[in-house]
Amino acid sequence: MTEASPAKAYSLHLGVIALLFALSFVLPDYHHGLIARIMVLAVFAMGYNLLFGYVGLLSLGHAMFFAAGLYGAGLSVYHLGWSVPAAFLAGIACGALLALVIGVLALRTSGVAFMIVTMMFAQVFSLLMLYFAVWTGGDQGLVVQQAARVLTLGGTTLDLTNPTVRYMSALALFSIVLLATLAVVRSRYGRVLVAVRENEERTKMLGYDTFSNKLAAVVVSGTICAASGAAYALLFGYVGSSFASVQYSILPLLWVLLGGAATALGPLIGTLFMYYVTDITSGFTSAYLLIVGVALILLVLFFPKGIMGSIRQRWLGWLP
Amino acid sequence: MSDKNGFFDLSKTTLSRRTALKGLAAGAGLAVAPGFVRYSQAQSSAPVKIGFQSHRTGIGAAYGRWYEKTSAAAVKAINDAGGINGRQVELVIEDDGTDPARGAEVVGKFATQHKTDIVFGTLFSHVVIGSAPAAGENKIPYFVVSEGHHVASTKLNRYVFQPGITDVKSQIQSMAPWIAANAGKKVTQIFPDFAFGYDHRDYLPPALKAQGADVIAQIAIPPTESSFTKYFPQIPAETEVIYHVMVGPAVLTFVKELGEFYGSSRPQLFGFMDSLEATDINSPGLEFLDGSHFWEGSPRYAQADDSPAQKAYRAAVGIDDNGAAVGDAKDVSTASHMFGCWETLYVVKKAMEDAGYKGPEDRAKLVEATEALKEFAEGPEHPQGPKTFNGKIHQCFGIQNISKVEGGKLKVVHKTKIEDGLYEAEGDYTTQAL
Numbered sequence: 056m057t058e059a060s061p062a063k064a065y066s067l068h069l070g071v072i073a074l075l076f077a078l079s080f081v082l083p084d085y086h087h088g089l090i091a092r093i094m095v096l097a098v099f100a101m102g103y104n105l106l107f108g109y110v111g112l113l114s115l116g117h118a119m120f121f122a123a124g125l126y127g128a129g130l131s132v133y134h135l136g137w138s139v140p141a142a143f144l145a146g147i148a149c150g151a152l153l154a155l156v157i158g159v160l161a162l163r164t165s166g167v168a169f170m171i172v173t174m175m176f177a178q179v180f181s182l183l184m185l186y187f188a189v190w191t192g193g194d195q196g197l198v199v200q201q202a203a204r205v206l207t208l209g210g211t212t213l214d215l216t217n218p219t220v221r222y223m224s225a226l227a228l229f230s231i232v233l234l235a236t237l238a239v240v241r242s243r244y245g246r247v248l249v250a251v252r253e254n255e256e257r258t259k260m261l262g263y264d265t266f267s268n269k270l271a272a273v274v275v276s277g278t279i280c281a282a283s284g285a286a287y288a289l290l291f292g293y294v295g296s297s298f299a300s301v302q303y304s305i306l307p308l309l310w311v312l313l314g315g316a317a318t319a320l321g322p323l324i325g326t327l328f329m330y331y332v333t334d335i336t337s338g339f340t341s342a343y344l345l346i347v348g349v350a351l352i353l354l355v356l357f358f359p360k361g362i363m364g365s366i367r368q369r370w371l372g373w374l375p
Numbered sequence: 376m377s378d379k380n381g382f383f384d385l386s387k388t389t390l391s392r393r394t395a396l397k398g399l400a401a402g403a404g405l406a407v408a409p410g411f412v413r414y415s416q417a418q419s420s421a422p423v424k425i426g427f428q429s430h431r432t433g434i435g436a437a438y439g440r441w442y443e444k445t446s447a448a449a450v451k452a453i454n455d456a457g458g459i460n461g462r463q464v465e466l467v468i469e470d471d472g473t474d475p476a477r478g479a480e481v482v483g484k485f486a487t488q489h490k491t492d493i494v495f496g497t498l499f500s501h502v503v504i505g506s507a508p509a510a511g512e513n514k515i516p517y518f519v520v521s522e523g524h525h526v527a528s529t530k531l532n533r534y535v536f537q538p539g540i541t542d543v544k545s546q547i548q549s550m551a552p553w554i555a556a557n558a559g560k561k562v563t564q565i566f567p568d569f570a571f572g573y574d575h576r577d578y579l580p581p582a583l584k585a586q587g588a589d590v591i592a593q594i595a596i597p598p599t600e601s602s603f604t605k606y607f608p609q610i611p612a613e614t615e616v617i618y619h620v621m622v623g624p625a626v627l628t629f630v631k632e633l634g635e636f637y638g639s640s641r642p643q644l645f646g647f648m649d650s651l652e653a654t655d656i657n658s659p660g661l662e663f664l665d666g667s668h669f670w671e672g673s674p675r676y677a678q679a680d681d682s683p684a685q686k687a688y689r690a691a692v693g694i695d696d697n698g699a700a701v702g703d704a705k706d707v708s709t710a711s712h713m714f715g716c717w718e719t720l721y722v723v724k725k726a727m728e729d730a731g732y733k734g735p736e737d738r739a740k741l742v743e744a745t746e747a748l749k750e751f752a753e754g755p756e757h758p759q760g761p762k763t764f765n766g767k768i769h770q771c772f773g774i775q776n777i778s779k780v781e782g783g784k785l786k787v788v789h790k791t792k793i794e795d796g797l798y799e800a801e802g803d804y805t806t807q808a809l
Contacts, residue, residue, distance in 0.1 A: 084487035089480065185569055185598070194598075195500045195523070195570040196475060198507055198531055216512045292508030295475050295501055334480075337470050341431040 061241070064375045068237055071320060072230045079222050089334070091222040093326050094229040095286050096306075100314070100322030101236050102279030103307035108317035109240055110272045111252030115170045116177030118303035119157070120277040122296075123150040124284030126184065126191060129294030132203045134190065139206045139215065143285045150281020151274055153180075158273030162266060174304065181299040196295025204289055221290050228286050229323075232279055237319045237375060239275070248272055249317075280307075313354060315361030319375045324362050328354075422465035423458070423727065425450075425720075426485030426494040428506065433473030434623075435499045437653035438709050442496055442520065443468065445713040448691045449720040452755075459724045460732060467491050475505020482506045486513035492735060493518060493723060496716060500525055500570060507531040514809070516741055518723060520715035522546070522672070524574055527770035529802025533809060536745055536769045539719030540672065540712065541762075543571075545796035547578040549775045550645070550670055553789050555586035558643040558668065559615025562588060565606070566620045568595040571649070575620050596621065603629050607636040616643045619650070626650045627660045634663030644668065648675070648711040648778075655699075655707050657783045664780050668788070671776040672711035673759040674698075676784045688717060688758035697784070714759045721756035722748065722764075722771075739809040745769075746805055763793055767803040772796050 075094065082090060099121050106112050127149030131142040161172045184191045191197070204215040206224075213220045239245050250258040251265050259265050288294050297303070306329075307322075314325025332350050336343035358365040367374040427446060430439030450464045458464055467489045471478040478497065485491040486509075493516045497503050500523035507525075510517035511532035518536050519526065524544045526537040554562065562583060566572030572595060580590040592611050596603060603625075610617065621629045633641075644667035656664070656675075674681075675698030677689065692713070693701045700706035722745070730737060730744035746766035753761040762773040772793050778785040 085484050088483045088487060092480065182597075182599075188570060188573060192504075193570045193573065195525065196504050198504055201508065201511055201532065216508075291479060292512075293475060293479060293505045295505055297475055297501060297505075334484075341470055343470070344432065 063373060064237065064241065065234075067374075068233055068319060071323070072226070072233065075226055075229070079219065079226070084218070087218055087222060089330065091218070091225040092291065093330050094225040094323075095283055095290060096330075097310075097323040097326040098229055098232045098286070099280050099283035100307045100310040100326050101232050101319075102276045102283065104311045104316060104318075104322045105236055105239070105248075105279065106272055106276035107308065107311055108321070109245060109248045109252060110269060112165075112269065112272070113170050113308070114161075114173040115301070115304050115308070116157070116161075116173030116175075116180075117276075117280055117307055118299050118301065119177040119180035120150045120154055120280035121284040121287075121303060121307075122180065122184065122299035123153045123277075124281030124286075125288045125294055125298050126284075127281065128285035129197065129199050129288035130190060132199050132289070133197050133294070136203070139204065139289055143282075143289060146285025146288065147278055147281050150284065151278040154274045154277020154281075155270075157277070158270045162269050162273065174301065177299070177301065177304055181296060181301075184296040184299050192295065194296050196293055196297070199288055199292045199294060201292065204292060215290055216292070224290060225286065228282065232282065233319065233323075236279070240317075240319065241375060244268070244271075309351075311361070313351070313361055315358075315364030315367070318361070318363035318367060321361055321363040328362065420462070422463040423460075423732075424465050424467055424489065424491040425723070426482075426489055426491035427466045427468045427496045428471050428478060428481050428485070428494055428502070429468050429496060430473040430498060430502070431468075431470035433471075435473035435502075438498050438712065439470075439473070441653070441709040441713045442498060442716050445692050445716040446496060446720060448693070449717040452691055453720065453724055459727050464720075464724075471497070471502055471506075473499050473502060475501045478502040478506035479509040482509040482515070482517065483513060486510075486515045490735065491515075492727075492732070492738070493741070495719065495723070496520055498522075498712065503535070504531070507535050510534045514738060515735075516738055516745070518719050520712065520719055522712060522715070524578075527765075527768045527801065529768055529800075529804055533742060533769075533804045533807040538722040538745065538748065538751075538762075538764055538769070538771045539717070540715030540771070541773050541775070541796060542770055543574045544578050544798060545770075545772055546647075546670060546672075546775055547575060548582045548798060549791040549795040550777065551579065551582035551586050551588070552795065553777050553791070554616060554618070554645055555583055555588035557789075558645055560588040561591050561611075561613055561615045562618050563592040563594065563610050563614040563616070563642075564590055564618045564620075565594045565596065565610075567622060568597045571622060572596075572620060575618070575647075579618065590618075598623075601625055601628065602632065604632045604636060607633065614642045616645055617641075618645050620647045622649050626654070627658060630663055631660035634660075637663075646670070648672070652709040652711060653707050655705070656780060656785060665783075667780050669778050669780070669785060670711075671778045671785065671787070673714040674776055674778060674785065674787050675708065675710040676778075676786070678787050682753065682758065684753065684755045684758040687755055688714065692717070718751070718757050718759060718762075722751065725756075742809060760790075761793065765800060767805055768800045769804055 103117050124146035128142040128146030131137040131145040157176050164172050185193050201216050206213040247268050255265050310325035311322055315321030332347050336346040450466055454463050469481045471481045482494050485494045495518045497519045498521050503519045503521045504525055511534050516534050520540050522540050524542045527542045566575050594606055594609050647670045677696035694708050695701050698708050698710045726745040730740040732741050748764045751757045751762040760774040762771045764771045775791040776787045777789040779788045
């Protein structure tokens with residue numbers, strides 16, 4: 056890999072953020088709303104990428120972190136009447152705490168066992184959401200009313216259900232997380248994470264406490280996913296157990312693999328690709344999942360390291 | 376960060392310039408596909424566009440297919456009779472995958488891309504609840520055919536209506552007098568441990584209590600369960616009626632194991648047809664249900680006293696006397712629910728005509744005109760039976776059928792009255808701003 060200068064790397068990512076900002080003014084209404092949703096879910100994928108891409112830990116339970124944020128924020132508003140900022144922070148706190156607990160337990164394993172343990176914990180979380188249906192709404196879920204999804208900053212009131220406000224809120228979250236993850240993976244800590252992925256034993260021999268570093272990665276990853284979930288609840292107004300199902304643990308894995316694991320922009324590209332392939336093909340046939348499957352196979356054949364991973368490998372070696 | 380060990384290699388296939396170009400060409404093809412085309416706004420002379428949020432895939436697919444058939448038949452009948460306000464009706468169908476997140480996106484797509492006049496047709500509760508915020512934010516009337524209590528609970532928003540099918544709270548309340556008087560007074564409930572089951576868990580005990588009967592045990596079965604024998608010893612020996620509402624593929628196993636548990640002497644059985652929609656009542660393993668009773672929204676089997684309207688409806692939709700598709704006896708319909716699509720479309724027609732609806736700019740008028748509706752008389756537009764409509768809670772109330780399994784068919788033995796299912800309003804949507 057050719058090391059990029061910080062200016063080059065940050066310029067590219069700031070350019071992507073600027074492009075998304077500019078798109079807000081030209082996109083047709085439907086795609087405007089869809090891109091807002093994709094940016095929120097790309098944050099989920101970025102959180103997943105931090106652990107999977109950079110540390111090499113394949114979790115099959117990240118839906119629980121997303122859902123922790125979703126429920127943490129949504130239920131705070133629904134039952135406690137909290138304001139949007141307080142609920143958002145509550146969602147993030149729920150995800151961070153859950154990630155710490157799960158990390159301490161699950162990191163006692165590795166490889167396939169780590170996958171199974173995380174999947175089991177996520178299943179427990181999902182069933183708990185169903186069990187406590189009195190508060191969570193169970194499988195039907197709950198609606199966070201429009202009137203409660205209002206952000207007051209100083210003397211300004213922002214209605215999160217307004218398409219422009221929602222888009223810009225999603226972009227703000229996406230931008231912060233994109234630049235933060237870029238900073239993390241380019242830092243000394245990020246290089247330790249990659250060293251763990253490449254050869255954990257050697258990293259230990261070099262004197263690094265790999266458990267602590269991995270635990271920190273799980274917590275940061277879980278916190279980012281929770282931020283995505285909290286934003287989803289507050290921006291789109293629905294909290295339901297389907298977001299805690301195994302499907303939502305598989306989806307970020309798919310998005311990251313498609314976009315390119317261990318690339319900063321891969322999660323966005325993968326999420327964007329999957330959303331639009333599904334959206335477009337479902338307009339032609341009810342067998343759209345078949346087409347999605349074929350598209351995935353073609354991607355595996357032509358872009359074995361995901362879209363951004365393959366671009367980096369073949370053309371732009373400096374891509375972070 | 377480099378990946379020196381090939382950690383993320385999904386294959387070892389190399390990429391040539393030619394294949395890369397093919398891939399890029401395919402990507403470009405997708406980008407210019409119809410999904411990106413901006414749709415022009417419907418003009419007043421253009422068809423009334425109804426966005427049909429269909430469960431084409433996912434757990435609701437069997438319902439979705441029959442909901443589409445019924446809706447297509449209703450639209451044909453409406454168009455043949457001159458359409459709505461002189462305009463033809465066009466259904467625009469999008470698959471929601473029976474998924475609430477996708478459901479919300481589909482509602483947004485109808486409102487902002489297809490620019491349909493309304494959204495219609497959703498069944499599964501979690502999809503309705505997940506999609507409702509999008510309907511409210513886009514200010515597009517959303518007519519669901521779900522039977523859930525969520526609309527009437529007034530926890531959604533002013534743009535969501537359920538005028539073509541009764542809700543489960545009303546259905547349960549209507550069943551209770553017949554159960555207490557005819558089946559028994561000591562009832563054990565067996566229900567799936569999720570929201571559909573909870574409606575029955577919460578609403579049946581008070582409804583039976585009011586009739587002098589009691590729920591003596593409630594057995595919740597986890598949704599992941601595939602064998603049920605271990606739960607049956609929990610059924611109290613003094614049980615006179617087992618009230619069961621299991622749904623999904625496991626229902627055949629549930630009935631078979633219940634039959635093996637009780638043998639020839641069993642308590643009375645009362646179930647909801649939701650368990651067996653799109654399933655042949657004569658499937659192997661269901662023999663144990665012979666002689667038991669079911670709630671039906673609209674009867675699956677043709678009845679001796681079917682009204683001309685009911686006969687015309689069945690013919691238009693294309694179901695035979697056994698409730699299966701004409702020409703395919705194995706394609707069993709979802710008769711208990713799908714009539715709601717037919718009736719809802721006629722409610723939309725009535726409300727649009729009352730509002731003088733011309734286009735999306737009249738959506739608020741359409742909401743108010745729908746809220747002003749009071750009664751739907753039995754007839755070709757409402758073949759299931761007469762209904763009343765409560766505009767404050769956006770919910771209709773109607774008759775229910777209790778049917779007995781006899782000789783491999785379901786025979787209606789009792790019809791409830793509209794008043795049996797009425798309850799106090801839990802809120803008032805009309806106080807919300809449009």
